[in-house]
Amino acid sequence: MHEYDDDNIFLKIINHEIPCDKIFENDDFLCFRDIAPQAPIHLLLVSKNKKVPSLANVVKEDASWLGEMIVLSTQIAKDQGLDLSGYRLVINCGHEAGQTVYHLHLHIIGGKKLSGSMT
Ligand code: 5GP
Numbered sequence: 001m002h003e004y005d006d007d008n009i010f011l012k013i014i015n016h017e018i019p020c021d022k023i024f025e026n027d028d029f030l031c032f033r034d035i036a037p038q039a040p041i042h043l044l045l046v047s048k049n050k051k052v053p054s055l056a057n058v059v060k061e062d063a064s065w066l067g068e069m070i071v072l073s074t075q076i077a078k079d080q081g082l083d084l085s086g087y088r089l090v091i092n093c094g095h096e097a098g099q100t101v102y103h104l105h106l107h108i109i110g111g112k113k114l115s116g117s118m119t
Contacts, residue, residue: 002102003054010103014048026074029069031076031108040111041087045073046103051099055093061070073108082110 011034012018019061020032023043036044050065058066070089077087087110092099 001056004051004053004057004111005102006051008053008103009099010046010101010105011051018097024079029072030071031038039109039114041082043076043080043108045069045076045106045108052104054099054104055091058104062119069106073106075119077108077110078109081108082108085110086114087111088114094103107117 009018012029013020020030022030022032024031024035028048029045030048031043031045034044040062047065047069050062052062073089074083077083080087090107090109091104092107
């Protein structure tokens, strides 16, 4: 399991040390465009105050804010006009899944017909 690294890029974005193309923000969450989009709409949703590196680090007490984050992602997807066309939520967990930033985040991907392959 990864330790949380305070040098990670998403924490810098949250702390306004690095700019982002912001889509949504409230006290708890920030959503911004991925810098290397895999689809016409490719957003990243992060908690602003939970320093959890990866899904592998999650414990039962995280259920509430993780649930909130998923519900919020559906609202953001709707605001982006994706609710009827469809979209994909992705959480990469660890090296073999391709996780590169160790601040837990949700990808919201849509705006085109996505590949049927999950791997
Ligand atoms: P992961 O592979 O960890 O699931 O996803 C990390 C994502 O963060 C990648 O899709 C990558 O393109 C994106 N990313 C990496 N650095 C930056 C950055 O500085 N700004 C933004 N907006 N996205 C980034």
